[in-house]
Amino acid sequence: PRRVRTHHLLEMKRRGEKFTMLTAYDLYTAQVFDEAGIDVLLVGDSAANNVYGYRTSLPITVDELIPLARAVVQGASRALVMGDLPFGSYQGSPEQAWDTASRFMKEAGVAAIKLEGGAAMAPQIKRLVDGGIPVCAHIGFTPQYEHVLGGYRVQGRGEDASRILDDALAAQEAGAFAVLMEMVPADVAAKITAELRIPTIGIGAGNQTDAQVLVWQDAFGLNTGRLPRFVKQYADLHGVLLQGAAAYAAEVKAGTFPAPGHGF
Ligand code: KIV
Ligand code: NA
Numbered sequence: 001p002r003r004v005r006t007h008h009l010l011e012m013k014r015r016g017e018k019f020t021m022l023t024a025y026d027l028y029t030a031q032v033f034d035e036a037g038i039d040v041l042l043v044g045d046s047a048a049n050n051v052y053g054y055r056t057s058l059p060i061t062v063d064e065l066i067p068l069a070r071a072v073v074q075g076a077s078r079a080l081v082m083g084d085l086p087f088g089s090y091q092g093s094p095e096q097a098w099d100t101a102s103r104f105m106k107e108a109g110v111a112a113i114k115l116e117g118g119a120a121m122a123p124q125i126k127r128l129v130d131g132g133i134p135v136c137a138h139i140g141f142t143p144q145y146e147h148v149l150g151g152y153r154v155q156g157r158g159e160d161a162s163r164i165l166d167d168a169l170a171a172q173e174a175g176a177f178a179v180l181m182e183m184v185p186a187d188v189a190a191k192i193t194a195e196l197r198i199p200t201i202g203i204g205a206g207n208q209t210d211a212q213v214l215v216w217q218d219a220f221g222l223n224t225g226r227l228p229r230f231v232k233q234y235a236d237l238h239g240v241l242l243q244g245a246a247a248y249a250a251e252v253k254a255g256t257f258p259a260p261g262h263g264f
Contacts, residue, residue: 022038094127141154142182181201
């Protein structure tokens, strides 16, 4: 199948056709999601939590995320692979953003990057796009800004809606090819989706955005901790793996694995 590129996502928006995105952090998940027809794979800085076990996304470094992105690129034959810029690796200046994002392109081979921020990151977005790097802007609730946003909370309620719209328009104006909105009221996300030329991707932003994204360990039941209410669980991987591991352990202890056919 044909490689998904940013212009295909724009064309899908124009046709009113939704597209899909999941996180991925390794080879096999990338292969499975690609085979399922997921259009965009995000190597999220949520690998901080979901791969490395940090409590927030803040500690993950560029050096920790790039090898995961390289594995996802190797597993995806159709999906567009997007790398997520970690906290502290782009906010400093447009040149810092360029240095980090160009490493993701060169060392991992991603086709686009995502960063958090709209109006405040417009110079960074413009610098990257001018240099040949497609950018998705993440606005609304942005986990890297947790400490200034006052924790995990919905953004853009009431009068604050205009701030989210301003961020979306600033990102579009700076050259972003998409805007991702996290934890924004559904009506605000719908209005922004209608106003923007470029596609919107939602997570906890209702069903009127042009696309949806979920973190795969949340969506497929590997993460059994407390999940945000915007998550829907589509599989029980915890149960599947638990059963497999327990059956293996029981057979080894009973001496029934390996059987004669497994040996030489
Ligand atoms: O890092 C991530 O997984 C994300 C998604 C939640 C959008 O940024
Ligand atoms: Na992220």
